[in-house]
Amino acid sequence: MNNTFNRDQIRQQVRAARRALSVQQQMMEAEKLLVRLIKLEKVQRASSIAISLAFDGEIDTRPFINWCWENNKQVYLPVVDPFNKGHLLFLHYTVNTEMVSNKYGISEPKLNQLQICPISQLDIIFTPLVAFDKQGNRIGMGGGYYDRMLAPWFDNKTGPYPIGLAHDCQLIDALPIEPWDVPLPEIITPSNKHLFITKN
């Protein structure tokens, strides 16, 4: 795939490719991802980790979430903010968390003020994406949620460290980028750790 495709065409093609992975492939990929993630020094040092639950063929984060729970890491999931359009909240996630389906059909913790974690208190934000390129550029589902949330990190490198998670088939040569896109410093796939020098 090359940059003669526009963003929506790339989204469509990559979403179809990841949805085409078999249940067996998804399970193997998730285990390989787990092995990579638990070796990361940033993960070993982290106490609060934001991550999302897979949907639409995304790589399964469940094995890693279970590892986090077993290793005393606090896990937070994104919740689409009903009061602030285009923004996410991060809510504490445990085995006992009551879950609801959001407007996109993604399972998320039921909104509860007491369970909200300020973004500044997270150590790592594992960032979902639809496609990424060899420069660390990413595009997501089209809501701009992660670009908005990561803008302060891009501007002054404050706040949680973002790490992209993806299947290998989500890597494309070059993405057409927009001014608001936040490139990621690191993206982990089952076969690779991609590191990027972020420029701004």
Ligand SMILES: Nc1nc2c(c(=O)[nH]1)N(C=O)[C@@H](CNc1ccc(C(=O)N[C@@H](CCC(=O)O)C(=O)O)cc1)CN2
């Ligand atoms: N697992 C996971 N959770 C996540 C995200 C994600 O990318 N992955 N998000 C990352 O931002 C947020 C949700 N963003 C989303 C944005 C658009 C669509 C979506 O399906 N859009 C439809 C059309 C719009 C509509 O139905 O209103 C589509 O593209 O087909 C889904 C999620 C928060 N939670």
Ligand SMILES: Nc1ncnc2c1ncn2[C@@H]1O[C@H](COP(=O)(O)OP(=O)(O)OP(=O)(O)O)[C@@H](O)[C@H]1O
């Ligand atoms: N920092 C920002 N401030 C305001 N609007 C933004 C910001 N970032 C993105 N947007 C808006 O969000 C919309 C969607 O952006 P885009 O298509 O790049 O989302 P995406 O990268 O696919 O989604 P996500 O970031 O949730 O994974 C665009 O119209 C864009 O103008």
